[in-house]
Amino acid sequence: MSDITNPTPSDASSDAEDIGFVMRDRIAALTRLRERGVEPFAYSFDRTHSTAEARELLGENDEGPIVRLAGRIASWRSQGKTAFANLVDQDGRLQLYMRRDELGEDVWATAGELHVSDVIGVSGPLMRTRTGEVTVRVTELTLLAKALRPLPFGKEAVVDGQVVRYSAFSDTEMRARQRYADLAVHPEVRALFTARSLLTRTIRRHLDDLGYLEVETPVLQPLYGGAAARPFITHHNALDMPLYLRIADELYLKRLIVGGFERVYEIGHDFRNEGIDRTHNPEFTMLEFYEAYADYQGMMTRVESLLVAAADVLRTVPVIGERVPVLTTPFPRIEWVGSLVQAAGVDVTALDDAGLKEVATRVGVERPGTLSRPKLLDELFQALVESKIDTPTFVVDYPKALSPLAKPKRGNPELTERFELFARGKELANAFSELNDPIDQRERFEAQAKLRAAGDDEATMVDEDYLRAMEYGMPPTGGVGIGIDRLLMYLTDTANIRDVILFPTMRPE
RNA sequence: GACUCGGUAGCUCAGCUGGUAGAGCAGCGGACUUUUAAUCCGUAGGUCGUGGGUUCAAGUCCCACCCGGGUCACCA
Numbered sequence: 001m002s003d004i005t006n007p008t009p010s011d012a013s014s015d016a017e018d019i020g021f022v023m024r025d026r027i028a029a030l031t032r033l034r035e036r037g038v039e040p041f042a043y044s045f046d047r048t049h050s051t052a053e054a055r056e057l058l059g060e061n062d063e064g065p066i067v068r069l070a071g072r073i074a075s076w077r078s079q080g081k082t083a084f085a086n087l088v089d090q091d092g093r094l095q096l097y098m099r100r101d102e103l104g105e106d107v108w109a110t111a112g113e114l115h116v117s118d119v120i121g122v123s124g125p126l127m128r129t130r131t132g133e134v135t136v137r138v139t140e141l142t143l144l145a146k147a148l149r150p151l152p153f154g155k156e157a158v159v160d161g162q163v164v165r166y167s168a169f170s171d172t173e174m175r176a177r178q179r180y181a182d183l184a185v186h187p188e189v190r191a192l193f194t195a196r197s198l199l200t201r202t203i204r205r206h207l208d209d210l211g212y213l214e215v216e217t218p219v220l221q222p223l224y225g226g227a228a229a230r231p232f233i234t235h236h237n238a239l240d241m242p243l244y245l246r247i248a249d250e251l252y253l254k255r256l257i258v259g260g261f262e263r264v265y266e267i268g269h270d271f272r273n274e275g276i277d278r279t280h281n282p283e284f285t286m287l288e289f290y291e292a293y294a295d296y297q298g299m300m301t302r303v304e305s306l307l308v309a310a311a312d313v314l315r316t317v318p319v320i321g322e323r324v325p326v327l328t329t330p331f332p333r334i335e336w337v338g339s340l341v342q343a344a345g346v347d348v349t350a351l352d353d354a355g356l357k358e359v360a361t362r363v364g365v366e367r368p369g370t371l372s373r374p375k376l377l378d379e380l381f382q383a384l385v386e387s388k389i390d391t392p393t394f395v396v397d398y399p400k401a402l403s404p405l406a407k408p409k410r411g412n413p414e415l416t417e418r419f420e421l422f423a424r425g426k427e428l429a430n431a432f433s434e435l436n437d438p439i440d441q442r443e444r445f446e447a448q449a450k451l452r453a454a455g456d457d458e459a460t461m462v463d464e465d466y467l468r469a470m471e472y473g474m475p476p477t478g479g480v481g482i483g484i485d486r487l488l489m490y491l492t493d494t495a496n497i498r499d500v501i502l503f504p505t506m507r508p509e
Numbered sequence: 510g511a512c513u514c515g516g517u518a519g520c521u522c523a524g525c526u527g528g529u530a531g532a533g534c535a536g537c538g539g540a541c542u543u544u545u546a547a548u549c550c551g552u553a554g555g556u557c558g559u560g561g562g563u564u565c566a567a568g569u570c571c572c573a574c575c576c577g578g579g580u581c582a583c584c585a
Contacts (some may be wrong), residue, residue, distance in 0.1 A: 021554065022519060022536055079548090080541035099542060116535080129543045150535065152520050155546040166534070166546055169520070173577055228585060274584045275510095378585050386585090402585065420585085427585080458585085507576085 040146035045121035051094035064126030117147035217252035226250030228458040245271035265289035285484035294478035343384035374401035389422040406432035431480035438470040
């Protein structure tokens, strides 16, 4: 072999994984192709059909028209003077049949340099093989992109109508790190992310149809608020000031309600500097929508119809759709205090701090002594009620101390008009009749500031600009936040948030 | 963070009470004109996560650490 077709291992593999021996062969093939005047990286290819469209075009016939397809080689079965391959494109897979006598010596030689993962374009008539497989009888073949690295395509067989994959790419960490490879070899992963796109599209359409305006508010914020969470902090050089990545959109969207936009929503990323596990990614997608002149009762109806619309659309996605739960409205409503008292077997709201800690310890809350009273109540609620909820259920009327941005409940000022929606033990939505009394809001902020001073680093800060906005007069408003990642997890029965995020946050390799 | 399981070839994995590293697929060479987990013949491929220790001898036993999965906790 010449030098050019036999590069040293370091040429072929500069990273830690040593697949140089494979890449060497592919680079050698690429070089041989170039020497024969075949360009291994093309500029474009005109195709007439997708694999799915071609399959449909043939229908029940044994022979069909000429089609031009493009895609990736997923498998290759060379057989002397013929070869079979599987071509994969975005929505499907189709078999190719190549004959030396039909392709001619030149193209046949090119075909001989092809590998699994190469991107090619083909042309030829549709046909059906003896065994009934829809196939393109290739008459023209163009290499579109040579793959130097083989994708981990497993071998597939259809057993009892089910696709069985052998030697599959199954390392969950590597699949997340190399999502491009995960997507390339797993049609069901592409289907899940297609479903994700359909979900946000459906939400947008649903809210647009209700007269909502989609807006964008700052990701970089001088003060963070609207939720209880630790933020990411960054620094702006020219202003020489700290900026926080938002933990919620809430306070800016409500400023827009003050500004006269009566129905607004935003779908964007929030950032929370906390642990990573199967339900938490440091950045995640949040939907928030606010509606002037509505209260939390009206927003429950909005959430119900939104979720039903989302579930209906996802149910149409092949494979994924089978896992989508059937939602029936109205969702049950249970009261926060009532359900907690019932689950605890004692009126926890009437207990003093010591009694409350005792109950918390009994239930298994860790280090209850370090928690403020509202946090303690919330821990109890999580342990006793939230985690037990399976089908979508609204929990309504939260204690005031847990809800610094919600209006007091009519008839009971110790509670707020707030609901959260839970399903399978997880929070899907959080909403309230938004507090629009600036004097009350200031007091709530100051109470939060005290908690913060006492060591609760998730308590919010006083936002003077937000108060100023509210002082101009804010109409009564209903507001909702829905975590899109978790909603998709619920709707598609996906256990790990990493599986619904294309590029989840990972430790560096 | 706790518990637990794991890290061996490019991928998926086996490797017993310690005895010099294995398979299938992928790769490479060859045969084969309707195959489909193609088949057949041949061939190549490894710092067994890292570092210590025990031992004549460690993938295997011990210790520490790194990384990952699962469960629980934390994260309203």
